[in-house]
Amino acid sequence: xxxxxxxTGVGVPLKRSNVDTDQIIPAVYLKRVTRDGFEDGLFSxxxxxxxxxxNDPTYAEGSVLVAGPDFGTGSSREHAVWAxxxxxxxxxxxxxxxxxxxxxxxxxxxxxxxxDEKVVQRLWDWLEDHPGGVITVDLESRTLRAGAGExxxxxxxxxxxxxxxxxxxxxxxxxxxxGHDDAITAFEAARPAWKPVTA
Amino acid sequence: xxxxxxxKVWDEHVxxxxxxxxxxxxxxxxLLHEVTSPQAFDGLRLENRTVRxxxxxxxxxxxxxxxxxxxxxxxxxxxxxxxETLRKNCADFGVRLHxxxxxxxxxxxxxxxxxxLTQPGMTIVCxxxxxxxxxxxxxxxxxxxxxxxxxxxxxxxxTQARPKTMAVxxxxxxxxxVTAKDLVLTLITHIGTGGGQGYIVEYRGQAIEELSMEARxxxxxxxxxxxxxxxxxxxxxTTFDYLADKPEAPKGADWDAAVEHWKTxxxxxxxxxxxxIVLDASTxxxxxxxxxxxxxxxxxGATIPSPDDxxxxxxxxxxxxxxxxxxxxxxxxxxxxxxxxVFVGSCTNGRIEDLRLAASILEGRTVADDTRLLxxxxxxxxxxxxxxxxxDQVFIAAGAEWRGAGCSMCLGMxxxxxxxxxxxxxxxxxxxxxRQGKGGRTHLVSVPVAAATAVRGTxxxxxxLAPIAALQEx
Numbered sequence: 001x002x003x004x005x006x007x008t009g010v011g012v013p014l015k016r017s018n019v020d021t022d023q024i025i026p027a028v029y030l031k032r033v034t035r036d037g038f039e040d041g042l043f044s045x046x047x048x049x050x051x052x053x054x055n056d057p058t059y060a061e062g063s064v065l066v067a068g069p070d071f072g073t074g075s076s077r078e079h080a081v082w083a084x085x086x087x088x089x090x091x092x093x094x095x096x097x098x099x100x101x102x103x104x105x106x107x108x109x110x111x112x113x114x115x116d117e118k119v120v121q122r123l124w125d126w127l128e129d130h131p132g133g134v135i136t137v138d139l140e141s142r143t144l145r146a147g148a149g150e151x152x153x154x155x156x157x158x159x160x161x162x163x164x165x166x167x168x169x170x171x172x173x174x175x176x177x178x179g180h181d182d183a184i185t186a187f188e189a190a191r192p193a194w195k196p197v198t199a
Numbered sequence: 200x201x202x203x204x205x206x207k208v209w210d211e212h213v214x215x216x217x218x219x220x221x222x223x224x225x226x227x228x229x230l231l232h233e234v235t236s237p238q239a240f241d242g243l244r245l246e247n248r249t250v251r252x253x254x255x256x257x258x259x260x261x262x263x264x265x266x267x268x269x270x271x272x273x274x275x276x277x278x279x280x281x282x283e284t285l286r287k288n289c290a291d292f293g294v295r296l297h298x299x300x301x302x303x304x305x306x307x308x309x310x311x312x313x314x315x316l317t318q319p320g321m322t323i324v325c326x327x328x329x330x331x332x333x334x335x336x337x338x339x340x341x342x343x344x345x346x347x348x349x350x351x352x353x354x355x356x357x358t359q360a361r362p363k364t365m366a367v368x369x370x371x372x373x374x375x376x377v378t379a380k381d382l383v384l385t386l387i388t389h390i391g392t393g394g395g396q397g398y399i400v401e402y403r404g405q406a407i408e409e410l411s412m413e414a415r416x417x418x419x420x421x422x423x424x425x426x427x428x429x430x431x432x433x434x435x436x437t438t439f440d441y442l443a444d445k446p447e448a449p450k451g452a453d454w455d456a457a458v459e460h461w462k463t464x465x466x467x468x469x470x471x472x473x474x475x476i477v478l479d480a481s482t483x484x485x486x487x488x489x490x491x492x493x494x495x496x497x498x499x500g501a502t503i504p505s506p507d508d509x510x511x512x513x514x515x516x517x518x519x520x521x522x523x524x525x526x527x528x529x530x531x532x533x534x535x536x537x538x539x540x541v542f543v544g545s546c547t548n549g550r551i552e553d554l555r556l557a558a559s560i561l562e563g564r565t566v567a568d569d570t571r572l573l574x575x576x577x578x579x580x581x582x583x584x585x586x587x588x589x590x591d592q593v594f595i596a597a598g599a600e601w602r603g604a605g606c607s608m609c610l611g612m613x614x615x616x617x618x619x620x621x622x623x624x625x626x627x628x629x630x631x632x633x634r635q636g637k638g639g640r641t642h643l644v645s646v647p648v649a650a651a652t653a654v655r656g657t658x659x660x661x662x663x664l665a666p667i668a669a670l671q672e673x
Contacts, residue, residue, distance in 0.1 A: 033237035078344035107346035194453035
């Protein structure tokens, strides 16, 4: 996984709450056996609508998604994270993420930045006044910035310490755990004999 | 101070704990299916890693398999490749697989419990959010993404931050004809889809204790639909009785040792939860969804709500969008909503008790004109049991389609899909836009409501059906 320190990119307002994983990518797009190519399915139903934000050329280079509360609810499909990344998104900002989506983002290297609901609204307002405007997200200081002058926005976002550290360092989770092999082996030796096995 | 049930199970699985880091948790059972595992196996190959504990791993084919012609090659080449990839991965890494055509094949969350692999006090994960189903046995069970699937394959552990604890106490008894599905749909509308976020939930109280194991699975299955990390129920005599004759349950002295331990898996009297919710089962009624998330529901006897009924701006907008998508008008009685397709099945309601209940309502009745009823057993074992009891004949005589085992129309990944604009009453777990097919409109319902709706063609409960004797006189 590549290290993530800071990102500056075009902000895309997605003015919806409860954007569930079936909206992010429907099940029929989950048949690939690779981690790439899922951008086709991203928000596929909404992309048929000419007025959908991703069909606006202003946001063609969009990489920071600003969404309503309860983003990523539903399925455990990491394909939802891959679809956003394959399309070009580096950051999703929301006031509330579903647990599994947030976890998957941290593993796959998509930054899920949690902010107060008022910050989402201010970013939406700012993007309406500055279509195509860029947002900077700094993981080191856990801050985001947009614009300069009177209507500039600067605020903090939440992300748990462990995920932040792993993203900053670009660390492989499995490699870290395999470093604790002795502890796992000791635990296995102490498990009760009646616990079920599949083989 | 005492511990809650989930704290006890969690603590028994901590391999390593360090300040400022998530716990490293041992996983007792890892379930796999074709959709969320291929990239995980590829990751292992890339790093020259092996599956640490194939003996704690089990795979089945469910999401992407056809429910007709299952003895023939899968028609869709992309689906076929995904299923064949699972077969190759399981062969290469030594993982037990129950493929299409095998007598133990079925939906992963139906297969685990019926084999007896799902037991109290375990940690169980799967790349599927409805893994919460297994919590019915007093296990901590939750869905994970593909990166975590790879992590469990390689290490048999997961790094997990300790969740907060919540008690959902359901007092009283469910009235006749009101099911576990109505209970959990009522709960989700009460709390909202994000209400459980960050919590492991323990369902308790008289109404929960009175549920069968299969009904408990229905409740725990829907935990993820209100955002909970996992949902579980303390094991009791109902649990032990269910497990006693299952093939993979402990035997002899092992059984005695296991039960002795399982009996300790209860929340201590002096334990405290971070949050508690209390509901009364005796006032519950058949409950259905009208919107596009599982929290947008109402009693069957109610009318479709208006955006003006909600105070929060987000709820107003969400209601407006949902009604538009669902093609519904505020103020319409739910009982007048006409349904095109009824789906009975899924990991929520695709077990033998569900099929018995559906058959008891459909016996001697027929599916309404212009309505299609799909009955999809959760596993091959469920299908065979239903056929042994003659339930398949009841469904076929009523005009239903009797299918093979799989996830089917719950998520419309195989050919079992709704057409654009088509409306379903579905015993599954999600009514998201397009979930059952692009443009499809889903109402989540219980099994009795599904069966009665199939007969009348509009959202209904068995109480709305004419007695069979009266029908015969006509």
